[in-house]
Amino acid sequence: MSAQYPPPPRRRRTRPTSSMATVSSTVPPSETDSPSPLSLSSSSSPPPTAPVTRERRGTIGGVEPPTRSGRNRSNTSLLLSSTFRRKTLLERSDSAGGLSPRGSSTPKPSKRSLGKRSDSMNSRALSSTARELLSPRSTQEIVCDIPEGFCSLYKEGELEKQAGRLRKNFSKRWIRLTAHLLQVCRTNDLKSVKLELPIGEITFISLDESSGKDNAGFTVYSAGKSLSLRASSRSEMFLWVIALDSLHSRSHRSGVVDVITKVSIMERLFKADHAGGVLKGSLGDEWQYFSTGSLRCSQGPSTGVTYIWDGSSLLPTNKGSSGDDEHGGCWNGVDVSWKDTQGKIIISHVFLPEVREYKSLLPIDESLDWKWTRHFLASKAQTGEWIMEGAVPEPIVMLVQQRRYWLAAEKQSGYSKSSSSSSSSSKSSAA
Numbered sequence: 463m464s465a466q467y468p469p470p471p472r473r474r475r476t477r478p479t480s481s482m483a484t485v486s487s488t489v490p491p492s493e494t495d496s497p498s499p500l501s502l503s504s505s506s507s508p509p510p511t512a513p514v515t516r517e518r519r520g521t522i523g524g525v526e527p528p529t530r531s532g533r534n535r536s537n538t539s540l541l542l543s544s545t546f547r548r549k550t551l552l553e554r555s556d557s558a559g560g561l562s563p564r565g566s567s568t569p570k571p572s573k574r575s576l577g578k579r580s581d582s583m584n585s586r587a588l589s590s591t592a593r594e595l596l597s598p599r600s601t602q603e604i605v606c607d608i609p610e611g612f613c614s615l616y617k618e619g620e621l622e623k624q625a626g627r628l629r630k631n632f633s634k635r636w637i638r639l640t641a642h643l644l645q646v647c648r649t650n651d652l653k654s655v656k657l658e659l660p661i662g663e664i665t666f667i668s669l670d671e672s673s674g675k676d677n678a679g680f681t682v683y684s685a686g687k688s689l690s691l692r693a694s695s696r697s698e699m700f701l702w703v704i705a706l707d708s709l710h711s712r713s714h715r716s717g718v719v720d721v722i723t724k725v726s727i728m729e730r731l732f733k734a735d736h737a738g739g740v741l742k743g744s745l746g747d748e749w750q751y752f753s754t755g756s757l758r759c760s761q762g763p764s765t766g767v768t769y770i771w772d773g774s775s776l777l778p779t780n781k782g783s784s785g786d787d788e789h790g791g792c793w794n795g796v797d798v799s800w801k802d803t804q805g806k807i808i809i810s811h812v813f814l815p816e817v818r819e820y821k822s823l824l825p826i827d828e829s830l831d832w833k834w835t836r837h838f839l840a841s842k843a844q845t846g847e848w849i850m851e852g853a854v855p856e857p858i859v860m861l862v863q864q865r866r867y868w869l870a871a872e873k874q875s876g877y878s879k880s881s882s883s884s885s886s887s888s889k890s891s892a893a
Contacts (some may be wrong), residue, residue: 468532476555488753499884500696513830532771535555547766548863552743576854582825585789593660596798598605605712605713605714605794605797605799605807605810605823605824606712606810606824607712607714608641608642608709608812608821608823612812612823612826613640613641613642613812613814613819613821614640615638615639615816616639616640616641616705616709616796616814616815616816617638617639617701617702617705617815617816618636618637618638618639618650618816619636619637619698619702620634620635620637620694621635621637621691621692621693621702622634622635622691622692622693622763623635623646623689623690623691623692624690624691632692635647635648635650635656636648636654637702638655639702639705639706639709641661641709642660642661642662642709643659643661644658644659644660644682644689644706645657645658646658646659646689649697657689659682659684659687661706661709661710662778663684663685663878664682664683664706664710664718665683665684665685665702665718666683666718667682667683667706667707667718667719668680668681668683668774669699669703669723670690670692673741675787676695676696676776677696678692678693678694678695678696678698678699678700679691679693680692680693680698680702680703682706683893697731700727700730700731701731701795702814703719703727703728704719704724704728704731704794704795704796705795705796705815706718707712707719707724707794707795708794708795708796708797710795713794714792714793714794714799715773716795720862725773725774726771728773728774728793728794728795729772729773729774730773731773731795732773732774732793732855732857733755733771733772733773733855735772735853736751736753736853736854736855737753737852737853738750738751738752738753738853738854739850739851739852739853739854740850740852740853740854741845741848741849741850741851741858741859741862741864742845742848742849742851743762743846743848743866744847744848745762746761746762746845747759747761747762747763747764747861748760748762748845751771751852751854751855751858753769755771755772755773756768756769756770756771756779757769757770757771757776757862764869766780767780769781769790771855771858773855774792774793774794775790775792775793776790776792776793776858776861777790777792778790789801789802789803789808789865789868791861791864791865793857793861796812796813797810797811797812797813797823798811798813798860798861798864799811799824799864800822800861800864800865800868801836801868807824808824808868809824809864809867809868810822810823810824811823811830811832811864812833813857813860817833818833818834819831819832819833819834819842820832820833820860828842828843829843829845830843830867831843832860832863834856837842837849837850837851838850839856839859839863840859848862
């Protein structure tokens with residue numbers, strides 16, 4: 463019978479100590495690591511070894527990172543994951559230069575960087591029109607209120623009205639817009655009026671981007687009420703929104719529509735889709751309009767004068783051959799106005815889209831009314847006309863005519879001043 467030999471003892475695998483930083487997790491010494499009594503009694507024996515510490519791979523600061531799977535994790539693993547996230551945020555904040563006041567890892571920008579960032583954003587988002595609308599000068603750009611009986615109807619057409627807040631179905635309604643009222647009718651008969659909303663009570667108008675049908679919906683808000691409407695196209699919706707905003711504010715500033723929204727709408731309607739053309743006046747002057755918005759007089763007494771158009775403002779870029787300070791014009795979708803260098807309106811016309819007519823509001827004078835006939839803008843008093851060739855924004859034609867009125871008034875006032883001064887000098891010499 464063969465002898466039974468005991469199995470050989472297992473050799474313990476020694477773990478080399480790492481040169482990395484000491485971590486909080488320690489490994490207690492085992493029985494094989496403890497020194498024997500014989501080694502303790504010897505004087506030449508080395509001192510007892512300290513507990514071996516090791517750096518486990520995949521740890522940061524002795525804390526295990528959170529596992530990818532979020533299922534069946536113990537409270538310890540959840541605590542470790544939160545600790546890991548907190549330590550990571552602290553390390554990132556230390557490298558970035560500190561935490562923000564609310565505890566975010568993103569450093570708080572300085573006032574100088576905020577100013578530079580806001581200025582760059584404003585320069586990209588706001589055009590010259592928006593800066594003109596937001597400037598203190600615009601407080602003087604108040605258009606005269608439309609008096610009662612000036613125009614019985616401003617705009618009308620068929621829109622779709624939402625049945626209610628909870629019901630999403632739309633029904634066709636006839637909408638009438640006067641200078642002071644928004645009327646909702648079942649048909650185009652005045653007897654079928656179902657709702658009347660004073661324009662002065664409108665508080666805000668929002669565009670509904672998810673209303674279907676080319677996103678042509680908008681909502682009119684008043685005190686405790688809302689009216690959701692939808693047009694047949696997006697361009698038609700823009701015309702209704704601009705008309706409501708301008709009739710409400712009666713100025714060339716934004717009233718119930720966001721400033722950036724109104725600027726973009728005006729640029730899209732009255733600048734983007736116009737490739738350029740030529741304007742020819744009955745007095746021999748000629749103007750050239752380019753797709754970039756530049757307007758230049760190429761023939762006539764104002765040869766060389768150049769303006770820039772951005773959809774709602776016509777601003778001068780030079781003085782031309784005359785050398786006089788040029789004024790500018792503005793258009794808000796309802797009113798076409800010419801103003802002086804201080805921003806005060808001196809001439810104003812109201813555009814009536816139903817009859818395509820510019821009716822004089824400042825001053826109220828029927829001899830200053832103009833009307834579109836195909837590509838002609840003719841005076842109703844038969845005092846002149848403008849021929850438009852190509853694609854030129856229609857408000858520019860009326861603004862050029864208002865500029866002619868202003869030049870005639872300046873010339874007349876200069877003549878009257880010179881005649882009065884000459885008469886006074888003759889009287890003094892006679893005395």
